[in-house]
Amino acid sequence: MSQHREQLDGRVVIVTGAGAGIGREHALLMAREGARVVVNDLAEPADVVSEIIAAGGRAVGVAGNVSEMATGERLVEAARDAFGDLHAIVNNAGVVRDAMVWNMSEEDYDLVVDVHLKGAFSVIRAAARHWRAESKAGRQVDRAIVNTTSAAGLHGNVGQWNYAAAKAGLAAQALLAVAELGHYGVRANAISPAARTAMVTSSPGLAAAVAAPEDEDAFDKFHPRNASPLVAYLVKADCPFTGQVFSVTGGHVGLYRGFSVGHVVEADHGWSVAELAAIMEDESFPHALEIIRPNIMS
Template identity: 50%
Template sequence: MSSKLNEGRVAIVTGAGQGLGRAHAHAFAADGAAVVVNDYDADSANTVAQEIRDAGGQAVASVGDVADWAYGESLVATAISEFGRLDTLVNNAGFVRDRMLVSLSEDEWDSVVRVHLKGHFVTLRHAAAYWRAESKAGRTPAARIINTSSGAGLYGSVGQGNYSAAKAAIAELTIQAAAELGGYGITANAIAPSARTQMTVGAGGAMAEQMAAPTDGSFDAMNPANVSPLVVWLGSAQSASVTGRVFEVEGGKISVSDGWQRSVEADKGARWDVAELGPVVEELLAKAPVPMPVYGAR
């Protein structure tokens, strides 16, 4: 009996031509899954798919824009036509256009939100439609969605208002999907990874220095492959009881990130007067948890 949790399963990984996506694709293949390697760049997608096949795994490349409605549908269809099914969707594709809010252009906002947020929704929607049909036909799947948020989306990041907003929305989209799709045998979770990728290294300055690989042979905490084991586990049938959660992953550390929760409250039982609210709000904030600091804030 195979010890591989994803033996016989089929996974789509978007943005798998490099960085985190490439690491995820290789990790799923090593764990027994057949992988559809998506990327916008044909050379990158084909290279990763070939690497997996050369290592003895199963993979096919699919080149296209994940935020395009028709392509999203065809991406799901590729998994089914090539491997006969789809079990796991890993939404990872994205890029950055960093700028302070007062300098951010409309195109820089639209393009980043489109690829990250719409790109997650399009593939999720088409995969979920397939799984719902399977469930209604009496073939309830052990389906898994793993979305990619970010610490920037959970806590904010100076100079990344477009990226942070999109990643925050992805975290909430994950919670929404978990609530709506659970009845069809679908779970949805998100990760907020810290790893060395083109996006993080390209940021330059202190961020690039922090992300640099160690030269002394010590554990490379920023290696993208460190993130993949949790993604692969979440993509397996074994993770059936876990849904609607966001996990932060950095090096060998995994943590659960809790979203908006009601913490402290004051109830007058009647409408508040504006003049009396100052001390009330001050007392509430004194009792409430201190927010996590925004990345890059002084």
């Protein structure tokens, strides 16, 4: 394992959806940095756990669907039983079922929203109960949540009504976690990664864009491991960031500006439709504000 352990040494971290892809890279890196990792996936993530242990790290695996509330409880219990506490959660588990809105089935909509949104809720609720009790008992330490949002959730994407809605909700959950859990010592942030994962490469339109470079010595911009250092940083003790959303891909890390009011008109009375029409259709009223979207696919 890495000799550079001061960043995460002794931290206990749950990573959901960690059997492969980005979640696997998160688990491996945080273990190298000294964290004790609870590795979750639908099937038993024995390969990831074995790799961590073989390299001198500490990890346990918990199989289960995070959209089931009992799985969230089992993950927190596993962290406490194996390592004595829980310091951080990385909500990474996800699934896609793409279709245009007129073709999307109720089952596919529910599945995607359940895995992403309810899945994060199940783990956060279980952790929040533990952290709140610890804080009330005078044992408040630095805790952290990292939710995985996406460009689809932050900017929208055709054919992903379910996925985009769920990912937008994960960014909102991070803000809610700060508001509700901040006084118990809990920080929360969200990341929007772009990487070569099974979900991405299953889309013919994206598979070519994230392909590995032909030159083996070239920087592999879309390798899933590139997102993990930011996650490890966000879960370390005393990280100064909370309530923020980051984009990350390759060597790019961006801090989102979030929703903000860009133009205002005010009056000391309620508006009539005619008054608003006159003001908002005037050329001085902006009909579009500049949106800066990170060009992560170039």
